[in-house]
Structures are given as C-alpha cells and as structure tokens.
Amino acid sequence: MSPEAIPTSAPTTRPAPADSAASRRYEIRVGGMTCAACASRVERKLNKLDGVSAVVNYATERARVECPADTDPRLLMNEVERAGYTARRVDDVRTDDGPGDGRVTELRWRLAVAAVLAVPVCDLSLALSLFPELRFPGWQWVCLLLAGPVVTWCAWPFHRAAVNGLRHRTSTMDTLVSAGIVAATLWSLWVMVKGGPVEPGLGRGLAVLGGGDHALYLDVAAGVTTFLLAGRYVEARAKSSAGAAMRALLALAAKDVEVLREDGPVRVPVSELLVGDEFVVRPGEKVATDAVVREGRSALDTSMVTGEAVPREVLPGDAVIGGTVNAGGRLLLRATRVGADTQLARMGRLVERAQEEKAAVQRLADRISAVFVPVVLVLALLTFAGWLLLGGDTATAVTTAVAVLVVACPCALGLATPTAVLVGTGRGAQLGVFIKGPQALESTRRVDTVIFDKTGTLTEGRMHVVDVWASPGTGRDELLGVAAAVEHASEHPIARAVVAAAGSGPVPPVSDFSALPGLGARGTVDGRGVVLGRDRLLADVGFDIAGDLQARRASLEAGGVTVVLVGWDGAARGLIAVADRARPSSAAAVTALRALGLHAVLVTGDNERTAQAVAAEVGIDDVVAGVLPEGKAEVVRRLQGEGHRVAVVGDGVNDAVALAAADLGMAIGHGTDAAIEAADIVLARDDLFVVADAIELSRRTHRTIRWNLAWAFGYNVAALPLAMAGLLGPLIAGAAMALSSVFVVSHSLRLRRFTPTHGEPARPAPAVLSR
Structure with a gap:
C-alpha cells in the first residue's frame, strides 16, 4: 500500500492542517454520547472550527483533534460542551480509565429500580386484562404509582439527552426513545383524567391492536424503559470490556526501578529513568524500560507484550523490552529507551490510533445514522396519520407510532465497525500483532x-558457526581457539560468531592484528603468524591449501554458507563455516x-x-x-x-x-x-x-464487521415496516431495539476468544513467479 493510501492520521470530513509542524493533536474524552448520531454531532461541531480536523469514535468515547498549534484546548472542550456533552482532556492513554466506567454504575442502578417496578405493573396489567373480574377501584392509580418512577427517574438519561438535542436543534436515538415513552405516558394520563371507563389496554404490550380509546399504556412505557435500559447497560459493559486488552497492555509498565548511582543503588519512579542509566532487575520483577543486558543471564516472560508463551533466554548484549517479567536470575541492564519512546508505549499508540480511525464502511454508517433519526420521526408521524386516515382509533395510531419510534436503532450501525476494531486490535496486541x-x-x-x-x-539476523573442520594433525578446539584469538579484536559479525563458538574460556593474546576488509584478518598468536579469511587471501600469502580442504570448502559454499579458512606456519589448518540460521x-x-x-x-x-x-x-x-x-x-x-x-x-x-x-x-x-x-x-x-x-x-x-453491518442494516430494513404495519407491539419493539445493539457488541466480543488455527484448509495458492 502506498503512503498516499495509508492515512497517517484519522480520516476526517475535511483536510488535515497542511503544515503538520504548526499543528497539534489533542485527545478528548467525550461523555454523554448515547448513539452514533451523537458522535457525528460532536464531530461536525469540532470540524466547524477554523483549522480543526476531528474524528469522534462512539465506541471509545474519544475525540482525536488536530488543530493549529496556537489553539487553546479549552476552546475545543467548550465546543463539545456547547453541543450538550461533557469533555475531558486526556494527555496520555495511560491516564484514561476506559469508556463508560461511571456510566455503567449509573445504568445498573436505574435498571435495577426499573426492573423492580416494571415487572409488577406489567403483571398487574396482564392479569386485569385477562380477568376483568379482578379489577378493583383505583387499580389505574396503582399502575401509575409503580410506573411513575420508571418513566421519569429511570428513563431520565433518555429524556435528558433528548432535551439537550432539542436545545441544540438536533435529534438522536434518545429523541425517539424519549418521544415514545412520553407519548405512551401522556396518553395514559389523558385517559385517566378525562373520565369514563379505563381499560388495561395492551396488557404486556405484546400486540398493537385491541386497546381502544380507553386503553392505559403505562405498562408499555415502563416495559420499554426497562428493556432499553437493559440494552444500554449490557452495551456499556461490553464497550468497557472491549478495550480491556489494550488497558491491560498499558498497565504492564513497571512503577519504580532500582538504579545504580555513584553513591549506590537507589529506587526511583520509572518516570525519572534516563537513557544510559544502569538498573537492576531481580527475579520476578518487571523490566522497567527498553534496555540492553550488561551483566547476567536469565529468561524473560514476554507473553503479555509479544504473545510468546515460552520465556526467552537473554545474555549480555541482548536487547530486552520494557514490561516483560524476569523469570530467572539477576540482570544488570542499561536503559536504551525511556518514556514515550519505549516499544510498549509505541505499540500502545499504534493500537490506540487503529481504534480511533474509521474505515470507509464506518464513515458510510455514520452518515446514515446522522439522517436516520429525523427520517424515523417523520415516519412515526406519517404512521400516526395513516392509521387515523384508514379508520383506526386514536389509541391504535398512538401505539403504532410509539412502536415505530422505539424499534428504530441507528446505535447498531454506529457500533458495528468500531467495536470489532476495538476488540480485534486489542486481541492482536495480546498476540504480538499491532x-x-x-x-x-x-x-x-x-x-x-x-x-x-x-x-x-x-x-535470525545473526551469524552462527555451523561447521568446523580441522586438517589431520590439528585439533578442532585448537583451530577454534586460534581463530577466536585473532577475531576477538574484530567487530565483524563473522568474527563475533567465531568468538561465541569458542566459548567463554580464556583467549590467547593477539599482537600485530590487522583487518583486511572483504578478505579476512591476520595477527600473531603464541608467536605464530595466523591468517584467516577467504581462500584467495591464504593463497596470496603463499599458504598451501590441501585438496581435501578445498573440496570441503566448495561443498559447504554450494550449500549457501560462508567459509573462513584458518592457517598458520605456511599452510591452511582447517575451516570454519558460518551462516545466518533460519x-x-x-x-x-x-x-x-x-x-x-x-x-x-x-x-x-x-x-x-x-x-x-x-x-x-x-x-x-x-x-x-x-x-x-x-x-x-x-x-x-x-x-x-x-x-x-x-x-x-x-x-x-x-x-x-x-x-x-x-x-x-x-x-x-x-x-x-x-x-x-x-x-x-x-x-x-x-x-x-x-x-x-x-x-x-x-x-x-x-468478517465480524461485515456480519455486524449486515445485521444492523437488515434489522432496520425489516423492523420499521413491521412496526408501521402494526405487527410489532411497543414492548417487542423495545426488546428488539435493545437486543440489536447487544447482538452487535456481543458478536464483536467473540474476537477476544480468537485463537489462530495455523493450518485450516484453504484454496490452493496461485503460482506468481517463475524463475
């Protein structure tokens, strides 16, 4: 993919500032959003500011804003608040506690109260509808007493959002829900105060027809509120769980570290660690930051950072990643990257950016959601008028219109893509895929x-000795020891491989060392002039190369390895084969x-x-x-x-x-x-x-995104006509609307259990190159 095809910042509804050097990026937590239409509204408000390019993600409840460097961030937050939402600046993803944590608690309490009160009012309405002889004087006031707190306090989040929308001349999903609850409640109050007979109406509200102009729909209002609160609660919990993998990754960083200072070791916060500082990691402790091993050897548990199940052995000179756990011996490390430059922080930013960007299909869904609510309001009015014109009673027209208002669900459209991306990228981070x-x-x-x-x-990107062959009269260990003595003075990758193969024992001193670029090296070891490198180098200095040694060299080089000949006292004494192992x-x-x-x-x-x-x-x-x-x-x-x-x-x-x-x-x-x-x-x-x-x-x-969008589109295409035709009662409509969002989020959460198959059958791969 070309750089032009890969946006380096989130896609926006307007071009990003041209001069990136003169721009700045802010992250803002947006509170109070209840559907994708809310996110679209905030995004439009921010993008109307001069030089501002913003993307708002409903699933993560975050706005990512690029603006001129001299822009006051309070201006951005004020604009969000003027749209009817709360705003809080987030400077670092680690300081963020995840979407909707407080909202989950609020919804839990409201749902509990609604369920306790709505169940008896629905049961009472059903019983009185089926058995008229059970009706007692004032039963309707008992229903009002039970349903009143449900349609007011419990449903307050819907009403509050609807009022905010009206104040800002916009509409959201809550506008539909609030309108449906208010319509059913006001109709019931009208029936109660106008005088005349009062009927239980819909009972549980499972059907539309049959209530008449004297029907009481308090059970519908209470039941719909409870269903929708249950859906919102499950959705909020699922959204919070969707980002759990990312938050767990970022929580891996150590909090403090033992640093070696001139006056001895001292324990300091990780934020005070500097590049070049040496610090100690004991068994069981986390590696504080990206570093290189100075002393010690151990095994590091990297499973939470890279997804590798088997601990990785590290030796002096090896690089280690911050956030991994020392599972073995004591290590002395030197910090190479700190703070925002560490691999853990960089990977966190990659996942964060992925979760906040929008796919093309999501931008289409957002545009649909933005116009969906006004369209549904018009359809509800048309439904109400149509039923009256066709001869239906007022109660049936009201109930049918309420069902249309309640069944519509742009939330599922808004959640379809971002929840799948949120969970998928989080699971990828656990597997070492960013x-x-x-x-x-x-x-x-x-x-x-x-x-x-x-x-x-x-x-592996490192040379290893794969074969050592010594001529008759020369020992293998002697050959390696002499070669290592010469190569010990060199930094060449082949030299390091030879020294490593010789082991950690004492190395004879070398004098008169000289490197011969492209050919090899030479030096004096124990009074012997040693030459090692290509066969051409040994031939140039007059060393004899036996036929069997030449044959062995040719055979090894034919296999793709690099051969180093080693000689002294005028003759080649053997060879060392090195290769970069797969x-x-x-x-x-x-x-x-x-x-x-x-x-x-x-x-x-x-x-x-x-x-x-x-x-x-x-x-x-x-x-x-x-x-x-x-x-x-x-x-x-x-x-x-x-x-x-x-x-x-x-x-x-x-x-x-x-x-x-x-x-x-x-x-x-x-x-x-x-x-x-x-x-x-x-x-x-x-x-x-x-x-x-x-x-x-x-x-x-x-594939999860496609299924989510298919469900979200299919649900609305099927549900709205059924509700307009009077085939869906308000309670069924409310349950269906709540379940549609829950289905989308729950389907995305299945990605948390993704396990690679490594070998499921597939179509044959095409032949793409011929040599």
Whole structure:
C-alpha cells in the first residue's frame, strides 16, 4: 500500500492542517454520547472550527483533534460542551480509565429500580386484562404509582439527552426513545383524567391492536424503559470490556526501578529513568524500560507484550523490552529507551490510533445514522396519520407510532465497525500483532502473496558457526581457539560468531592484528603468524591449501554458507563455516500461510546461492536474489501489475520502500524505525507464526464487521415496516431495539476468544513467479 493510501492520521470530513509542524493533536474524552448520531454531532461541531480536523469514535468515547498549534484546548472542550456533552482532556492513554466506567454504575442502578417496578405493573396489567373480574377501584392509580418512577427517574438519561438535542436543534436515538415513552405516558394520563371507563389496554404490550380509546399504556412505557435500559447497560459493559486488552497492555509498565548511582543503588519512579542509566532487575520483577543486558543471564516472560508463551533466554548484549517479567536470575541492564519512546508505549499508540480511525464502511454508517433519526420521526408521524386516515382509533395510531419510534436503532450501525476494531486490535496486541488501522484490516482479506526479506526476517539476523573442520594433525578446539584469538579484536559479525563458538574460556593474546576488509584478518598468536579469511587471501600469502580442504570448502559454499579458512606456519589448518540460521518457526510459518491460501516469495539483496539455500530450508519455491531496496519495490509493483495483492514482511531500512509500496506492509517489531513507520502491521514476536496470526485475525475481524453491518442494516430494513404495519407491539419493539445493539457488541466480543488455527484448509495458492 502506498503512503498516499495509508492515512497517517484519522480520516476526517475535511483536510488535515497542511503544515503538520504548526499543528497539534489533542485527545478528548467525550461523555454523554448515547448513539452514533451523537458522535457525528460532536464531530461536525469540532470540524466547524477554523483549522480543526476531528474524528469522534462512539465506541471509545474519544475525540482525536488536530488543530493549529496556537489553539487553546479549552476552546475545543467548550465546543463539545456547547453541543450538550461533557469533555475531558486526556494527555496520555495511560491516564484514561476506559469508556463508560461511571456510566455503567449509573445504568445498573436505574435498571435495577426499573426492573423492580416494571415487572409488577406489567403483571398487574396482564392479569386485569385477562380477568376483568379482578379489577378493583383505583387499580389505574396503582399502575401509575409503580410506573411513575420508571418513566421519569429511570428513563431520565433518555429524556435528558433528548432535551439537550432539542436545545441544540438536533435529534438522536434518545429523541425517539424519549418521544415514545412520553407519548405512551401522556396518553395514559389523558385517559385517566378525562373520565369514563379505563381499560388495561395492551396488557404486556405484546400486540398493537385491541386497546381502544380507553386503553392505559403505562405498562408499555415502563416495559420499554426497562428493556432499553437493559440494552444500554449490557452495551456499556461490553464497550468497557472491549478495550480491556489494550488497558491491560498499558498497565504492564513497571512503577519504580532500582538504579545504580555513584553513591549506590537507589529506587526511583520509572518516570525519572534516563537513557544510559544502569538498573537492576531481580527475579520476578518487571523490566522497567527498553534496555540492553550488561551483566547476567536469565529468561524473560514476554507473553503479555509479544504473545510468546515460552520465556526467552537473554545474555549480555541482548536487547530486552520494557514490561516483560524476569523469570530467572539477576540482570544488570542499561536503559536504551525511556518514556514515550519505549516499544510498549509505541505499540500502545499504534493500537490506540487503529481504534480511533474509521474505515470507509464506518464513515458510510455514520452518515446514515446522522439522517436516520429525523427520517424515523417523520415516519412515526406519517404512521400516526395513516392509521387515523384508514379508520383506526386514536389509541391504535398512538401505539403504532410509539412502536415505530422505539424499534428504530441507528446505535447498531454506529457500533458495528468500531467495536470489532476495538476488540480485534486489542486481541492482536495480546498476540504480538499491532494493527495500525482499519485500512490494514480491509487490505488483509485481499492479500494472496507474501514477500519475505531474508536477513532478520526468515533468518535470525545473526551469524552462527555451523561447521568446523580441522586438517589431520590439528585439533578442532585448537583451530577454534586460534581463530577466536585473532577475531576477538574484530567487530565483524563473522568474527563475533567465531568468538561465541569458542566459548567463554580464556583467549590467547593477539599482537600485530590487522583487518583486511572483504578478505579476512591476520595477527600473531603464541608467536605464530595466523591468517584467516577467504581462500584467495591464504593463497596470496603463499599458504598451501590441501585438496581435501578445498573440496570441503566448495561443498559447504554450494550449500549457501560462508567459509573462513584458518592457517598458520605456511599452510591452511582447517575451516570454519558460518551462516545466518533460519528461524526455527520459518518453515512451519510458511506452511501455515499456504494453508491460508497465500503464496510465499523470498526477495533479498543476498547472493543467489545463499538465498536458494534458505528458501529450500523454509519451503519457499520462488526466489528473487541480489536486488537493491528499490528492486524489492519493483518486484512488489510487478506482482501488483499482474493482479496480485501483495504483503511484504521485513525489518530493515532496506525494506522500508517495499513495505510502503505493498498493499499490506508487516514490520518485525525488533526492526528499524523506518521499517516500522512504513508498515501497516507491526509484529512483536520473534517467531514467524505471527505473520499467519496477523492475517487470520485481520480476516476474522473484517468478517465480524461485515456480519455486524449486515445485521444492523437488515434489522432496520425489516423492523420499521413491521412496526408501521402494526405487527410489532411497543414492548417487542423495545426488546428488539435493545437486543440489536447487544447482538452487535456481543458478536464483536467473540474476537477476544480468537485463537489462530495455523493450518485450516484453504484454496490452493496461485503460482506468481517463475524463475
């Protein structure tokens, strides 16, 4: 996907400020929103301000605002409050307590009171409707006494939001609900005070017809209020749970740390930690920040950060991630990143940004929601008038209009996409998959080809000694020891591999060391002039290379490994073969991708022989070797020109161009900043199964969004005509409306239980490259 196709900020209804350097971003918690129409109203209000570009997410109850740098944030919050909502600035996602926590408690109390009072009023109405002989004088006043608190105090959130909307000349879902409750209540009061007979009317309100002009609909008003409060309560709890994974991730950070100062160790808050500070992590403690191991060895539990179930062993020189738990020995670490620069904080921002951006289909749903409420109000009036014109009694016309008002539910439309994105990205964070936005979710379902970089992606990115062969008369340990003595003075990756293979024992001193770039190195060890490197170097200095040693070298190089010859006293004494090993998970991960219907391609700047060897080891058939960074992007564009949707997995600066050119860019989390910024998805785990996990999770999330939208649209298309025709009573309409939103949120919450399959059967992958 090109950079132009990937918005770096949330999509908006107007262009973002042109000069990003002169702009600033604010996060605002918006309270009091009850449906997607509310979010649309706040968004419109903010976007009317000069230079302001805002996106409001109903599911997360947050507004992300970009504005000129000199904009007073109080102006933004005042605009939200003038729209009828509360506003609170959030400077850091860690300071935010999640959407709707206080609202859940309020709704719980209102629902409890409503249920206690509505059940007896509905039961009484039903009993008196079925058995007229049970009616007693003043029964209607008992119903009013029971229903009164329900339609006033319990239903107050609906009335308050409706009044706020009228004051600002707008309408929301609460306008419909409040109008329905008020209409049923006022009609009942009119029947009670006008004199004449009074009938229980609808009983439980399950039917529309049969009440007559003397029917009392207090049971309808109380029952609808209870149903809708139950739906709102379940929805609020589910929305709060949807972001639980993200909040758990951000809560991983340690609170304090033991730092080594000149006068000894001292425990300080993590906020006081600086880059370069050395600190101690004991067994069971959290790593305070991103760091590198100075002393000690241990195993780190990274499951909550990267999703890896098996603790990772770390040694001096290894990088560690803040938020992981030390499961083994004592470690002395040096801080490399602190505060907002740590991987945990950066990953948190990625998920936060993904949850706040809107997919194209969600923007369409928001536009529909914005005009839906006025349309429903008009339909309710038309329904009322139509029933009267067709000869129906007033009570039937009122009840039918109430059913139309109550059954309409734009909330489900507004929740369909953001709740799925919220839960899906949170679950991805638990698995080590950080999705930057809904666009990435939409891209993954079309991907059919995955391009892998080699070094650091399919392979571990570190040289290892894979073979040591000594000529007759020379011991293997002697050969390694002499080579390590010379290489100990070098920082070359091959030199580090040789030193590591020799072990941690004492190394003989070396003198007269000199590195020969591109050829090898030489030095004096124990009085012997040692040369090691390519066969050409040894030949140039006149060393004899035996035939069997040459044959062994040629055989190993044919397998794609790098061979270092070692010689002294005028002859080659043996060889050391080094290679960048494939990750243990690479072969199985490629198999898992095939099972998902994806075709794998290896594109690398390394030589053909090495690339083919690695490809054969991991099971990739198509290889393009010896290409520069721009050449990788050309391969991407060629495949796209052939009609393929291409994902690129890489970790280095040389992969950034290809990552940006791809339909879907995936960066290994330990890679360079350039690669991470260019990618659509960041993969935090070291095993490549995470690539299959990311694609499968994205597909599942997108499938959930489609089902949610299908339900939300289908519900309204089917329910409104039925209500207008008199086939849905107000209580059934209220229950259906509440359940529609609950269904959408609950369906999204199923993503919390997502577990990768790694191998479900799929269609055969297309052949995309021929060599």
